[in-house]
Amino acid sequence: MIQPEQQPNLLRSGHAACAGCGLAIGMKLVLQAMGPRTIAVIVPSCEGAIGGVYPYTSYGVPTIHSAFEIAAPTAAGIANALKIQGRDDIQVLAFAGDGGTFDIGLASLSGATKNNEDIIYVCLDNEAYMNTGIQVSSATPSYAWTGTTPEGNPRRKKNIMEIMAAHYNPYSATATIGFPRDLQQKITKAKNIRGTKFIHLLVPCPTGWRTPSDISPELSILAVETKVFPLYEVEDGKRYTINYEPRHLPIQEYLVKQGRFRHLKEEQIRKIQRDVDEEWEKLKQRARPSPKTRAFS
Amino acid sequence: MKDFLTGNHAVAHAVKLCRTPLIAAYPITPQTAIYEKLSEWEASGVLKGIMMRTESEHSAMASCIAASLTGVRTFTATSSQGIALMHEMLHFAAGCRAPVVMANVNRLLAAPWGFWADQLDSLSQRDTGWIQFYCENGQEALDTVIQSYKIAEQVYLPAMVSLEAFFVSHFMEPVDIPEQEQVDRFLPPLDLPHKFDIDKPGFFVPVVSSELYRKYKHMAQESMDSVKEIAVKVDQEFKEEFGRGYGMIESVALEDAEVALVTAGSITSTARLAIKNLRKQGNKVGLLKVRLFRPFPVEAIQVALKGKKKIAIIDRNLSLGSGGIFCQELRATLIHSPDHPLTYSYIAGIGGTDVTPEVIQKIAMEVMSRTEPVDKPMWVME
Numbered sequence: 001m002i003q004p005e006q007q008p009n010l011l012r013s014g015h016a017a018c019a020g021c022g023l024a025i026g027m028k029l030v031l032q033a034m035g036p037r038t039i040a041v042i043v044p045s046c047e048g049a050i051g052g053v054y055p056y057t058s059y060g061v062p063t064i065h066s067a068f069e070i071a072a073p074t075a076a077g078i079a080n081a082l083k084i085q086g087r088d089d090i091q092v093l094a095f096a097g098d099g100g101t102f103d104i105g106l107a108s109l110s111g112a113t114k115n116n117e118d119i120i121y122v123c124l125d126n127e128a129y130m131n132t133g134i135q136v137s138s139a140t141p142s143y144a145w146t147g148t149t150p151e152g153n154p155r156r157k158k159n160i161m162e163i164m165a166a167h168y169n170p171y172s173a174t175a176t177i178g179f180p181r182d183l184q185q186k187i188t189k190a191k192n193i194r195g196t197k198f199i200h201l202l203v204p205c206p207t208g209w210r211t212p213s214d215i216s217p218e219l220s221i222l223a224v225e226t227k228v229f230p231l232y233e234v235e236d237g238k239r240y241t242i243n244y245e246p247r248h249l250p251i252q253e254y255l256v257k258q259g260r261f262r263h264l265k266e267e268q269i270r271k272i273q274r275d276v277d278e279e280w281e282k283l284k285q286r287a288r289p290s291p292k293t294r295a296f297s
Numbered sequence: 298m299k300d301f302l303t304g305n306h307a308v309a310h311a312v313k314l315c316r317t318p319l320i321a322a323y324p325i326t327p328q329t330a331i332y333e334k335l336s337e338w339e340a341s342g343v344l345k346g347i348m349m350r351t352e353s354e355h356s357a358m359a360s361c362i363a364a365s366l367t368g369v370r371t372f373t374a375t376s377s378q379g380i381a382l383m384h385e386m387l388h389f390a391a392g393c394r395a396p397v398v399m400a401n402v403n404r405l406l407a408a409p410w411g412f413w414a415d416q417l418d419s420l421s422q423r424d425t426g427w428i429q430f431y432c433e434n435g436q437e438a439l440d441t442v443i444q445s446y447k448i449a450e451q452v453y454l455p456a457m458v459s460l461e462a463f464f465v466s467h468f469m470e471p472v473d474i475p476e477q478e479q480v481d482r483f484l485p486p487l488d489l490p491h492k493f494d495i496d497k498p499g500f501f502v503p504v505v506s507s508e509l510y511r512k513y514k515h516m517a518q519e520s521m522d523s524v525k526e527i528a529v530k531v532d533q534e535f536k537e538e539f540g541r542g543y544g545m546i547e548s549v550a551l552e553d554a555e556v557a558l559v560t561a562g563s564i565t566s567t568a569r570l571a572i573k574n575l576r577k578q579g580n581k582v583g584l585l586k587v588r589l590f591r592p593f594p595v596e597a598i599q600v601a602l603k604g605k606k607k608i609a610i611i612d613r614n615l616s617l618g619s620g621g622i623f624c625q626e627l628r629a630t631l632i633h634s635p636d637h638p639l640t641y642s643y644i645a646g647i648g649g650t651d652v653t654p655e656v657i658q659k660i661a662m663e664v665m666s667r668t669e670p671v672d673k674p675m676w677v678m679e
Contacts, residue, residue, distance in 0.1 A: 064501035
């Protein structure tokens with residue numbers, strides 16, 4: 001069997017992503033695992049910038065740059081048309097950012113998931129509207145600075161995985177670029193499941209997170225090890241599997257490296273730690289003991 | 298085969314006859330019967346294809362565009378708030394050159410709420426780049442849906458077929474349902490040149506330069522202009538196959554008319570009766586029905602109204618701050634006319650209010666006696 005990392009690179013170089021962009025790394029890993037028999041949907045976001053300006057493009061598979069709030073129904077329209085044509089060897093992949101998923105595209109994602117449309121939907125979550133220059137979204141974490149929350153975000157990050165699980169869709173998973181093999185295995189798994197597959201992919205953004213451009217993978221790993229972003233899967237909305245046992249590092253190790261959290265008070269840090277611990281306990285209760293728990297580092 | 302059908306069911310029959318395999322829709326009164334009938338046929342296997350039951354009209358149109366670009370024929374139906382919600386995607390469909398066909402049941406726009414006939418919902422979308430037809434009855438709606446596919450799939454622009462709420466959507470009339478073999482002969486399968494090609498990966502809807510955007514819009518304008526000729530040709534071919542034709546416009550007793558009435562949609566049927574009554578009384582009144590609204594058949598209308606001195610346009614729609622929308626278009630069409638006709642704008646039937654033959658006769662008689670121009674729209678309040 002061909003391993004995902006042996007497949008050709010379908011995100012060509014020369015694109016316009018910022019230096020150290022976690023989103024570009026994420027797209028590259030996802031496309032590589034998807035393979036060339038894929039039609040991709042992107043929406044206005046940094047994905048558009050990465051797509052390039054006509055007549056150039058970085059995408060190595062047929063791609064449509066659809067409108068902001070319709071990644072899911074666009075992908076579903078393509079998937080159903082392919083079904084009508086009997087072309088069942090082609091997968092349809094939708095990429096949308098956190099704004100396009102958590103906010104403006106939530107209703108259409110819900111609609112497509114309710115219908116169990118046969119698509120793989122990857123939310124590239126960099127935790128704010130980065131393409132328009134760092135504005136708060138409902139994926140922005142507590143107290144984070146953005147251009148529209150100059151005093152820090154007063155609200156907690158929306159739990160998109162629970163929203164997806166409430167649809168009883170066959171497969172949802174979290175992933176992040178610091179665990180590339182886990183990500184590509186999840187994509188490979190999703191390819192073999194019919195129905196709506198959802199991947200919540202955390203992608204650090206040096207520009208918006210106010211970090212150096214060479215630590216995106218490191219931040220991604222820290223997000224997992226501090227339990228800010230646990231790696232897990234949800235099947236049929238009910239079977240939870242934690243894929244990786246984190247090292248339970250204190251939250252400060254993740255926050256201190258990011259300019260967007262520079263202004264945090266002790267009390268706010270303690271609050272974040274409490275929220276993270278609480279969420280982890282909730283997740284552990286949902287997850288069955290998994291024989292698959294494995295380490296990557 | 299003749300059957301007794303509502304306008305909505307006539308539209309559903311057309312979609313089935315066109316072998317449209319992908320339908321995406323969302324319920325809204327008074328269109329829902331189209332969605333339900335097609336769902337019923339999809340479930341029973343009468344209609345071979347997939348019904349996408351989306352969570353909004355906006356997503357329905359998104360799915361239609363995407364499926365169209367994958368190379369399959371698509372359909373949706375909507376009305377009022379639904380078409381308003383779709384607005385963004387209507388521009389997108391035209392920009393993608395996706396030959397989606399849509400039925401729109403003309404219903405007033407809130408606020409306040411109501412379900413009644415009013416053409417503002419689709420006329421508000423006049424600049425979105427869709428071909429637009431306005432139909433008088435169920436038969437015409439059925440036939441126009443079939444024609445629309447043939448036109449849209451030649452010029453690669455989407456097409457909208459409008460029928461008014463209740464007056465057309467729900468009234469039952471005898472409708473001739475064409476035979477499947479006839480429609481198959483008339484309408485070839487969709488063959489879209491610009492669809493996804495898995496072996497030759499391309500990038501749809503890229504970011505372009507200002508110059509390219511301009512060039513692209515210019516090309517779209519040329520395609521839209523070509524509809525005027527293609528629609529006439531398709532209508533003739535339709536007549537040869539099915540024995541019915543409509544033209545882009547229709548002239549009724551215009552030749553010697555001193556007053557020409559201009560209508561679109563179901564008011565046309567009433568106007569036909571009014572003209573008969575007026576003629577019986579010796580009043581020389583004629584009628585111009587406008588069926589194609591986008592592209593606006595400027596040249597054909599200029600010919601049809603040549604020599605007319607007085608024209609009354611009856612609009613079941615209103616652009617606040619301006620007036621009747623068909624009237625605006627008509628005045629622009631006649632601006633260089635050497636006849637300098639007096640054009641009178643009547644707003645009638647707003648919000649589904651009844652426009653009886655008597656109302657139309659009264660308008661005609663009033664215009665007969667008028668000698669001075671009136672810029673403002675005149676409201677019929679009975």
